[in-house]
Amino acid sequence: MFKRYLLFALFALLGPAQGWAQDGRITGRVVDEKSKDPIPFASISLRDEQTGALTNEYGFFQLATPVKAMDDSIIVMALGYRRTALLVKRGATMEDLIIEMPKQSIELANVQVEASKVKALMLGCRSNSPGTGMIQGVPGQQYALMVKNEKGKKLGFIRSVAFYIGENGYPREPFRVRLYKADGNYSAPNSDMLIDNVVVSAVRGGEWFTVDLSSYNIPAPEEGFYVGMEWIVSGDKFYTTNFMDNYTPYGQILRPTFEIKESRTWSYNIGRGWSLITLANGNNRYNAMIRAEVDAYK
Numbered sequence: 001m002f003k004r005y006l007l008f009a010l011f012a013l014l015g016p017a018q019g020w021a022q023d024g025r026i027t028g029r030v031v032d033e034k035s036k037d038p039i040p041f042a043s044i045s046l047r048d049e050q051t052g053a054l055t056n057e058y059g060f061f062q063l064a065t066p067v068k069a070m071d072d073s074i075i076v077m078a079l080g081y082r083r084t085a086l087l088v089k090r091g092a093t094m095e096d097l098i099i100e101m102p103k104q105s106i107e108l109a110n111v112q113v114e115a116s117k118v119k120a121l122m123l124g125c126r127s128n129s130p131g132t133g134m135i136q137g138v139p140g141q142q143y144a145l146m147v148k149n150e151k152g153k154k155l156g157f158i159r160s161v162a163f164y165i166g167e168n169g170y171p172r173e174p175f176r177v178r179l180y181k182a183d184g185n186y187s188a189p190n191s192d193m194l195i196d197n198v199v200v201s202a203v204r205g206g207e208w209f210t211v212d213l214s215s216y217n218i219p220a221p222e223e224g225f226y227v228g229m230e231w232i233v234s235g236d237k238f239y240t241t242n243f244m245d246n247y248t249p250y251g252q253i254l255r256p257t258f259e260i261k262e263s264r265t266w267s268y269n270i271g272r273g274w275s276l277i278t279l280a281n282g283n284n285r286y287n288a289m290i291r292a293e294v295d296a297y298k
Contacts, residue, residue, distance in 0.1 A: 024065035026088065028097025030055050030076060039101060040197065041176060041232045042078035043140055045271040046088070052270035053240040054140040056233045063240055066090050079178075080104060080195035104195070118156050119298055123147035123224060124291035128208070130164055130255035131281070135288055137231040139239040142268040143254060143277075144189045144228030145290040146182060155220040156295025158193075161227045162210040163202075164289035166253035171205030173251045177213075178228035181221060188274045189226040189266055193218055199232065202252060208291075220294040226266070227290045229254055241270055258284040 030042045038059025045052030046066050053063040055078075065088060066072040076084040081101040088094065124147035135143055149155060158179070165171050177198040184190030194216060202209040231251050233239050258281045265277045265287040279286035 024091045024093040026063045026065055026074070026092075026094045026097065028061060028094070028099060029059045030061065030078065030099045030101060031059055032081075033100040033102045036100075039078045039081065041140075041199075041230070042076060042081075042101070043270050045075045045077075047073045047075055050271040051241045052140065053238070054233055054270065056236055056238060058236060060236070060238070061240075062238050065092050065094070076101065079176075079192060079197060117297055118295040120159065121153055121155070121294050121296035122291060123149060123294060124227065125164070125257050125259065125287070125289050126291065127257055127259045127289075130166070130289055131258040131286070133256045133286070134166055134168070135254040135256055136169060136251060137229075137254075138241075138251075139231050139233045140241075140270040142178060142228045142230045143288045143290075144178065144180060144226040144266050144268070145288045146187075146224055146226050146264040146266075147290070147292045148224040148264070149220075149222060150224075152222075153296040155222055156297065157214065158216075158218045158220050158225075159214050159293040159295065160210050160212050161290070161292045162208045163229055164255045164257075165202045165205045165207070165209050166255045167204075167206035169205070169251060169253040171202050171252050174199050174201045174232060174234055175252060176200075176230040176232050177211055178226075178230050179213075179218065180226040180228065182223065182226060184274065186276070188276070189228065189268070193225060205252065220292075225292075227292050228268075229288070229290070230268075255289045256286050257289045258282075258286065260285055260287050263287070 030039045040057045042055040048069045049066045053061045055061045070090050074086040082104045179193040180189035181191040263278045263285045266274045268274050
């Protein structure tokens with residue numbers, strides 16, 4: 001059983017490195033439509049090719065052009081912006097593209113919470129002992145756990161989220177925090193609840209790392225929500241799913257838990273979207289070790 005978990009982690013780490021040899025190349029930068037500021041960690045994917053890239057910290061990207069179809073679409077997605085698409089020809093070389101993205105506004109509900117009427121409620125993983133195995137991703141990959149409101153409490157704002165970072169790997173590498181509503185197909189993660197770039201780094205591994213989100217005033221959906229970790233590219237390095245020039249997989253390791261009896265963890269890969277993780281250990285399922293603290297009315 002342990003070999004399955006190890007192979008799963010290795011697949012997540014090494015799987016996107018296939019198909020390096022490509023003829024054409026697309027390079028460019030993703031920027032804000034109005035301010036022209038660079039947009040870091042935007043997802044660039046080819047719809048039919050099912051490959052993609054992640055912009056680096058300065059908004060730059062490079063991507064191999066499609067080889068499967070005569071025409072394909074470049075789909076650009078960035079946190080807090082509306083999705084953008086461009087047409088690209090097979091084998092074409094397109095250099096120094098500037099892709100401008102319009103901002104997407106999200107109206108937060110006007111929730112009034114009286115401090116005397118609420119208490120802290122923990123959702124998601126409760127254990128402090130990680131299960132055997134590791135979850136290590138590549139830039140642009142995400143793992144998100146559905147933190148359910150199992151007791152049906154009336155909820156207020158999200159106070160914080162936490163991730164159990166493994167002691168191996170590079171625990172202090174940065175990652176991005178993601179929050180989603182469970183409004184996708186089959187209740188998959190879909191709509192962003194946090195539209196700000198919250199990029200954080202753990203002090204060390206082998207323990208819970210908590211991120212304070214209280215200043216964002218994000219109402220917690222009554223049924224619960226998804227908390228995700230997204231691996232990113234730091235500095236000026238490039239990452240693509242079909243060639244890995246000057247790139248070595250790196251990053252922090254998220255530990256798994258087997259305390260939950262159902263599969264609540266979804267994995268996201270650029271160009272492929274979300275998929276539910278269904279590994280099991282006896283009667284319990286393999287889930288990411290993530291939790292959240294929210295306001296709950298007394």
